[in-house]
Amino acid sequence: MLRFLVRRLVVALLVVATVMTLAFILTRLSGDLAVSIAGPSATQADVDAVRKAYGLDRPLITQFFDWAGRAATGDLGDSYFFKTRVSTLIGERMPVTLTLGITGLLIALIVSLPLGIMAAVRENTVFDRIVQLVALFGQAMPSFWLGLLLMILFGLKLGWLPISGTDSWESYIMPGVVLAFSAIPALTRLTRAGMIQALGSDYIRTARAKGLSRASILLKHALRNAAIPVVAIAAVQLGFMLGGSIVIEQVFALHGVGFLAWESIAKNDFPVVQSVVLVLAVIYVALTMLADLMNAVLDPRLRAA
Amino acid sequence: MTALLEVERLQVRFGATAAVRGASLSVAPGETHCLVGESGCGKSVTALAVMNLLARGGGRQAERLAFEGEDLLKLSERGMARLRGNAMAMIFQEPMTSLNPAYTVGSQMTEVLRRHKGASQRVAIDRAADLLARVGITAPGLRLGQFPHQLSGGLRQRVMIAMALMCEPRLLIADEPTTALDVTVQAQILRLLAGLQRDLGLGLLLITHDLGVVARVATRVSVMYAGEVVERAPTAELFANPRHPYTQGLLRCVPVPGKIRRDQPLGAIRGTVPRIGAGFAGCAFRERCDFADETCQRTIPRRSMGAAHDYLCRLPA
Numbered sequence: 001m002l003r004f005l006v007r008r009l010v011v012a013l014l015v016v017a018t019v020m021t022l023a024f025i026l027t028r029l030s031g032d033l034a035v036s037i038a039g040p041s042a043t044q045a046d047v048d049a050v051r052k053a054y055g056l057d058r059p060l061i062t063q064f065f066d067w068a069g070r071a072a073t074g075d076l077g078d079s080y081f082f083k084t085r086v087s088t089l090i091g092e093r094m095p096v097t098l099t100l101g102i103t104g105l106l107i108a109l110i111v112s113l114p115l116g117i118m119a120a121v122r123e124n125t126v127f128d129r130i131v132q133l134v135a136l137f138g139q140a141m142p143s144f145w146l147g148l149l150l151m152i153l154f155g156l157k158l159g160w161l162p163i164s165g166t167d168s169w170e171s172y173i174m175p176g177v178v179l180a181f182s183a184i185p186a187l188t189r190l191t192r193a194g195m196i197q198a199l200g201s202d203y204i205r206t207a208r209a210k211g212l213s214r215a216s217i218l219l220k221h222a223l224r225n226a227a228i229p230v231v232a233i234a235a236v237q238l239g240f241m242l243g244g245s246i247v248i249e250q251v252f253a254l255h256g257v258g259f260l261a262w263e264s265i266a267k268n269d270f271p272v273v274q275s276v277v278l279v280l281a282v283i284y285v286a287l288t289m290l291a292d293l294m295n296a297v298l299d300p301r302l303r304a305a
Numbered sequence: 306m307t308a309l310l311e312v313e314r315l316q317v318r319f320g321a322t323a324a325v326r327g328a329s330l331s332v333a334p335g336e337t338h339c340l341v342g343e344s345g346c347g348k349s350v351t352a353l354a355v356m357n358l359l360a361r362g363g364g365r366q367a368e369r370l371a372f373e374g375e376d377l378l379k380l381s382e383r384g385m386a387r388l389r390g391n392a393m394a395m396i397f398q399e400p401m402t403s404l405n406p407a408y409t410v411g412s413q414m415t416e417v418l419r420r421h422k423g424a425s426q427r428v429a430i431d432r433a434a435d436l437l438a439r440v441g442i443t444a445p446g447l448r449l450g451q452f453p454h455q456l457s458g459g460l461r462q463r464v465m466i467a468m469a470l471m472c473e474p475r476l477l478i479a480d481e482p483t484t485a486l487d488v489t490v491q492a493q494i495l496r497l498l499a500g501l502q503r504d505l506g507l508g509l510l511l512i513t514h515d516l517g518v519v520a521r522v523a524t525r526v527s528v529m530y531a532g533e534v535v536e537r538a539p540t541a542e543l544f545a546n547p548r549h550p551y552t553q554g555l556l557r558c559v560p561v562p563g564k565i566r567r568d569q570p571l572g573a574i575r576g577t578v579p580r581i582g583a584g585f586a587g588c589a590f591r592e593r594c595d596f597a598d599e600t601c602q603r604t605i606p607r608r609s610m611g612a613a614h615d616y617l618c619r620l621p622a
Binding site for chain 1: 356358385386387388389390391394395397399402403404405406407408416417420421452454465468
């Protein structure tokens, strides 16, 4: 178990290092940062001054290790536009994005787990086909479009839910549903496939031969084994939701990390852009590790590996 | 004396395929009844139909299917679940995959007793440890905390047997419990089953294709072929005086030390078990039988050789 943990941790660190490098290189590829920061009306002298002030005159490799070294100790630098610490900025915005992502994942699980289980139990019936059709439909629908549709119906026509802002918990319902919609198809199909496989296995026949209740057979014996791939994908989906909330936070005017990323890209605030990418990547890696740990709890065979 | 298990003219279909075609057999309390026949002749399906554990798409019909006089055909799934694992238990031929990989041996054993007898976890654990010791597992306390993947095939089958005994069943159905195991382990498991059957006085329906096993442990034997029970007899009678050509053929395939000669080939039955579709009539063995003629395509009578021995063939006793 310890070896398993250490190995996972080493891989995770390598992934984070790769993401840091990519985030750094990509922001530099977008053009001369000093020119963009100085603005369109700046003279060459201004640009040179900016370049010197921000340390952009140093060799790229020095800049990278300077940034990476600070980031490793938690110092993400200062924002050019907001004139505050990047860490403070992200810290303020993160709760909104996390609340949104977790709300989305919870809604997705509440919908897709029962749907997947019921579809598996009723394999190849009309119910099963309808569930698969809805899943396919959900997969194909762009999230911003669904967001707009929900806003028109529940926000404007019916007036049940706020269409923007984060004033109350109700503000998270619509964006949460939209985010959930992107995860429901995959989670439902995976739950269904896992349950069908589990229900056809020998140990389920044993459970039935033992005279166990239907609930125990489905939820204790089958779901525990079917849940293993679902947990892995749920973690990945939560990662997607946190990153993908860039679009949804725009649509619903939620001031989270996604909104911050969009603002800082528009303002050429590259320390913020780099840091948002890094923080989301670290969260993503942490989620994958959490999923591995949960799977080791669910499946004792993984603990031996 | 009422039989423990009565099966009369059982039919099982999977779509157009008839897996069991009017099989009849009975198991008396405290006897070891062996159901023999080659692969694909419907032995396992018969057992699964009795337990109402047929895979999806399988349908069963019977003139009578009763356990201790209670009609199993009229029983709801809930009523059946109350019997399964409780008064009638079953072990399977796949010990490697029949235990749930996600739960400990202890958890899987105790849940049966808790479900059927409402036992506390402490009582259930004690009983599970006793039974593990009884089936010859050393350090039962350690094994209870282990997961199936930490045990060998032989140990897993012992766990399955112990688990089946948790609620003191009156009937134990063992479907080729040793097929997947090493030869040395096979002998141990069979000795164990025979010993338990004797000590606990339970009715054992043992499904096997190993006639050596049958000769050693069976009280009575039912020989199954293509979904029908073609011959039924007490063990000694069957080995001494087999009447059905299929039974005779099976017995010729068994090498008996001292009786076989090096220069003579061992017996074999030519061909394979046919798939029987709708509208089939007559004897299913006729394509492989040395005595077959055109009358074998008509309805075949069941002939009696005394009270306990009968067979399904046109050839007179």
